[in-house]
Amino acid sequence: MEFAVLGLGEAEERTYQALVASPHTTAAELAADMGTSTPVTAHLLAVLVAKHLATRNGRPARYLAAPPDVTLARLIQERDQDLSAARAKVNALTELHRNANNVSGPELGMELLTDRAAIGAAARLLTFEARDQVRALDRPPYVDRPGSHLEEQLDRMRQGVAYRVVYSRAATEWPHRLKDDILPAREGGERARVRPELPIKLVIRDDQDALIPFNLGPGGQQLAVLVRRSPVLTALEALFEAEWDRAVAIDQGGAASDARPREEADEITRSLLALLTTGMSDTAIARAQGWSLRTTHRRLRRLMAQLGATTRFQAGLIAGRRGLI
Structure with a gap:
């Protein structure tokens, strides 16, 4: 039941919903409506009164459901407070765990993770x-399904956390990765760029710590190093910034220099333009979009003609100026 997370049992939730629909009713009347016995219903109503979800007045006693938008909102707020306390406890335990598992003492600030669950x-x-x-350097292989963490990232960006990600070209060609993950994240505010190759996979949080996953074989990620504030982290930050500076932007966004209004583009056009900026081949574009090579060639020719471009580079420049990407 939906309200179990708020501390209501299934019978209590059902009784509350029935009482909302039948205000100023007696226990016997509500029991008849619900098809239950009067003693059981009277007990459940007493529980609701004790939880401030209902009031009791008169003789014989008649019950009235408390307003859901007030009462249930209060329960939700209480659960949020409980969850915040639990998160604080998790963070404290995580800090203790990190300190206890530092590879060579607190001054080094590196923790070795040896299984997929711990890495995730x-x-x-x-x-x-x-x-x-x-900040992230993103390259295959992947353990999780593309897009499985997209909503979490979009939520963090809505809260004001900036995302800068450099993808390897292999990442954009990974099945469903571009369509289900990279492009939706970019639409949500991620600043994304592409490099032909990346030396490592890397995630950096603020300027506090970083995670470097390793692939030790066909089974996927089996090892990772968690690096905390240290000279090693400073070096990793410098590596990211160097790769970022050399990468090509997937989304030109507001970088267009003219002041003309942005033109509208359909989904296929936006996808094609985004793929062109990555430097992907026609074959790779066809594979990423699930098109035949013939369809891909036809759509590329049509797009180039619409833009009045003779080269892919020129198409990217024109699309950027028009605000299409």
């Missing part, structure tokens, strides 16, 4: 704890 948990914790920005 560390990555989610880094992004959840970010206050200013998340």
